[in-house]
Amino acid sequence: MHQQAIDKPNTSPRHPDAQAGFARQLDQRITHHLSQLAPAPARLVEAARDAMSSGKRLRPYLLHLVAGDAADRDAVLDMAVALEMVHTASLIIDDLPSMDNALLRRGRPTTHARFGEATAILTAIGLLNHAVSIANGLPRMDAVQRGALVAILSGVMGWQGLVAGQELDLNGFSDADHTGDALDRITRINALKTGALLCAAVEAGAILGGRADGERSLLRRFGEDLGQAFQIADDLIDMLSDSTAIGKDVGKDAGKETYLAVFGAEEALRRCRALLASADAALVGAGLSPEPFRCMIDAIFTPMLDRVPAAQQQAGAAR
Amino acid sequence: MHQQAIDKPNTSPRHPDAQAGFARQLDQRITHHLSQLAPAPARLVEAARDAMSSGKRLRPYLLHLVAGDAADRDAVLDMAVALEMVHTASLIIDDLPSMDNALLRRGRPTTHARFGEATAILTAIGLLNHAVSIANGLPRMDAVQRGALVAILSGVMGWQGLVAGQELDLNGFSDADHTGDALDRITRINALKTGALLCAAVEAGAILGGRADGERSLLRRFGEDLGQAFQIADDLIDMLSDSTAIGKDVGKDAGKETYLAVFGAEEALRRCRALLASADAALVGAGLSPEPFRCMIDAIFTPMLDRVPAAQQQAGAAR
Structure with missing residues (x-):
């Protein structure tokens, strides 16, 4: 079902308009929050502004969609x-010289390339702490909800989130990490590096939208599947594109154990689509209107997968 | 008054015993919290354990003293x-190659020297997020108090805390930072780099101990003065010691604008003692029994200032 959706051109102009409208509101709210940073050192504030100035705003929009229109609008924007x-x-951390050593992100110099490594690290830590401050200071919010939102943020970056994913991605698993086979390892790294933040967006939206526990567990599966699909698509692009086309350094995955490297492009494309279909089923199961989600997912994945012409052809021939 | 205290040998064995007893309890609680990190990558957990394995435990003990015996013992230990x-x-962040580039801390290799730069950065971020998790998850705690404790932690590392201090210390002030003279700049950096965390300890203790607002503002001044004194003493040691004697890299301040560099060793020593006296007065004003604080401060500053023989002699001759 969703497979069709990502293969077809989008015929509804309403959802892209809604997404663009939300992105404008979000950008205004980002500007507002960054203007509150003074008297922080001007250089740090400039680095934060620069790093926050662009992006697909996928996670904020996901949060907004899951929260629904009945949720507190200001709280949704602040949490986004x-x-x-x-x-x-x-991203600032991942791009550092000691990590992926990337000089280009979203078509522009990475934070450390422009502001130096020390300022980049400090900016990243400042942003992490400020995110917690925003959630912890949400007005008109039940204390239990606020605590749950803080827990989502501190969890997603932590030992069972992005930090763990990045460590395993860079330095691999040690014997004490009790890993299974290659698929287990790849799935775990993708869940930590990409799924965790998508799940955080979905879970924060579920809290702000007052969703029931049953819906939440399906929404979590939606976030997990979407994260796995996203990472596979990203790996395909990293292998098959050149950096000018996608605006970030590519070829960084050479030698890494990815789904693509282990199972090949055709199987990676098939798996990506299967995950998107599974994500879609979870969404429908949770009772949310799937159209705006599908539209957003199409907008991300169609151009990503369209950049995989050879693999796509193979997959088409194999169907 | 306090000047006498730090010049005299300590005659009361009770307080050092109490401090050592608290440190043992703290170490047990640290071990407990670090054992909760699994299934985080084993290498990150090992790096966290290594980095947390030693230290003066000054801030935790300050928190404990300010909280007092009536406070919830478990909450005090967890927050500590x-x-x-x-x-x-x-400290992990400060020591990084892109910052102070220090290889030695507390007589042992720094985290990046032992585990590599990427793991060091990820460990630091993991610890920061875990600290927020601990405060946010404190049981038997009023939600307003819990929110206040989370705010202390996210604030102390953030744009108006350690991150700002480190940025200014490394890259200096820009025109947009509206600084005053050298003393203003030095005081601000010291407040951000050293005072912020001591104030955080004192404020968290005040919250856990249910101290009144009037006491809290005096306790805050105590923390600020102690922070300024501590940084001046640290600068004196950095200039005058060798690394084997103090267990960390020295000479890192060469060329930096410090109180010592601008005003000289004699004035720095005088200022350090004046700040300790002011801190002591604030403590007495807040109505706290000053003895255990004095004992702790003596134990820190006496050996620090005793390592400044030339400067101390000059100061003695000038009296």
């Missing part, structure tokens, strides 16, 4: 800013 | 662990 700060911090 | 995690994370 907090999530985007965590996401941005994670 | 959280503060020590933030402190440890800040």
